Amino acid sequence: MERRSFVANKITAALALIGATFILPGCAYFIGSPLRDVWHSELIEPTSDSNAVTVTHMGVTTLGISDGKTFILIDGFFSRPNAWDIFWYNPIKSDSDKVEAGLRMAGTRSTLPQGSDRKWPIPNALFVLHTHYDYAFDIVEIAKQAKAAEPSGKGLKVYGSPSARIILDSGNAQADFIPIRVGQPYKIDDFTITAYEQRHVHERRRGDKISGFIEEPVKQPVRYDAYKQGDVYALKVAYGDKAAFIYGSAGTLLHCPCEHPGEVDTVFMSLGLLGTQQETFFSRYWAEIAKMQPRRVLPIHWDNFTRELATDTLAMRMAPNIADDVPRSFEWLIQSATEMGIEVQVMPLGKPVPLFAKDSETRDEPLRKR
Numbered sequence: 001m002e003r004r005s006f007v008a009n010k011i012t013a014a015l016a017l018i019g020a021t022f023i024l025p026g027c028a029y030f031i032g033s034p035l036r037d038v039w040h041s042e043l044i045e046p047t048s049d050s051n052a053v054t055v056t057h058m059g060v061t062t063l064g065i066s067d068g069k070t071f072i073l074i075d076g077f078f079s080r081p082n083a084w085d086i087f088w089y090n091p092i093k094s095d096s097d098k099v100e101a102g103l104r105m106a107g108t109r110s111t112l113p114q115g116s117d118r119k120w121p122i123p124n125a126l127f128v129l130h131t132h133y134d135y136a137f138d139i140v141e142i143a144k145q146a147k148a149a150e151p152s153g154k155g156l157k158v159y160g161s162p163s164a165r166i167i168l169d170s171g172n173a174q175a176d177f178i179p180i181r182v183g184q185p186y187k188i189d190d191f192t193i194t195a196y197e198q199r200h201v202h203e204r205r206r207g208d209k210i211s212g213f214i215e216e217p218v219k220q221p222v223r224y225d226a227y228k229q230g231d232v233y234a235l236k237v238a239y240g241d242k243a244a245f246i247y248g249s250a251g252t253l254l255h256c257p258c259e260h261p262g263e264v265d266t267v268f269m270s271l272g273l274l275g276t277q278q279e280t281f282f283s284r285y286w287a288e289i290a291k292m293q294p295r296r297v298l299p300i301h302w303d304n305f306t307r308e309l310a311t312d313t314l315a316m317r318m319a320p321n322i323a324d325d326v327p328r329s330f331e332w333l334i335q336s337a338t339e340m341g342i343e344v345q346v347m348p349l350g351k352p353v354p355l356f357a358k359d360s361e362t363r364d365e366p367l368r369k370r
């Protein structure tokens with residue numbers, strides 16, 4: 001019985017995918033509706049202000065954060081293999097051109113060190129929030145490109161879980177790896193980054209091939225389900241007396257840094273698969289964010305990551321309704337945030353926007369010191 005329904009599901013999904021690819025391009029169910037269906041306000045204005053610490057959103061949880069001198073990359077998923085290869089479990093590999101272009105774009109605000117003959121900035125640090133493929137798929141290629149650009153070794157440091165380490169080692173990345181210790185502040189020039197343990201949006205389920213930890217080598221080309229979840233982290237990114245908080249997955253923390261409301265100015269809130277959950281699940285997630293009393297919330301992980309990034313952000317497709325319900329998540333978020341006077345803003349894809357001011361306060365009231 002179970003076997004029959006598995007086969008039936010597979011056939012239905014195959015037809016759905018064929019429909020999505022050839023017959024019904026434009027259908028929200030298969031490829032997602034464009035962001036403009038849910039977002040009717042302006043996007044955050046990009047900046048070239050040298051006094052700003054900026055963030056560049058590259059889809060899903062990939063963020064490039066820079067103060068012009070130091071470039072911190074979160075996850076770095078640039079290859080975005082297509083839905084066909086994911087569905088059929090085809091072996092897939094990082095696309096080095098897309099990774100290079102992604103690094104250029106994510107690091108666009110960073111200046112090259114004096115005397116460097118590099119053509120684009122490599123990140124000083126890469127934080128891997130967990131090891132599902134839409135987070136960790138490109139970390140080996142990023143580490144290899146960083147190494148090639150800076151053979152002296154004074155390049156990229158990769159921070160991650162034991163599962164991230166196995167990916168790097170089995171891909172022969174020769175990365176400078178730092179195992180993340182929850183609660184320990186990592187000082188990276190003027191940034192201080194602290195990891196928090198967090199729950200994944202979906203807990204382990206029967207038959208689930210991508211939960212648990214990576215124990216086997218992961219050598220590309222490889223099926224996407226080789227990238228098992230591993231430990232799941234959220235990050236506090238502090239700069240002087242300002243701070244932002246990044247939820248890589250839509251789940252609550254094991255210990256919330258909620259004791260200093262207002263300390264966190266900006267929360268990056270993952271919406272990935274949130275729309276498949278009950279409203280009570282959203283309410284628990286939101287209650288934790290609201291306790292931090294941020295000035296604003298910036299949604300991330302809302303896009304259909306089996307498609308290329310659109311340069312026109314409002315035309316970018318959200319995750320398809322066959323897998324998620326992003327419009328529902330936006331509705332919950334906008335309603336709850338409005339009730340509390342917290343602003344929701346959306347970042348344009350691939351363009352640096354202000355995160356913090358370097359010298360002056362970004363808030364009306366001074367932030368409480370850490």
Ligand SMILES: [Zn+2]
Nearest residue numbers: 130132200249
């Ligand atoms: Zn995940």
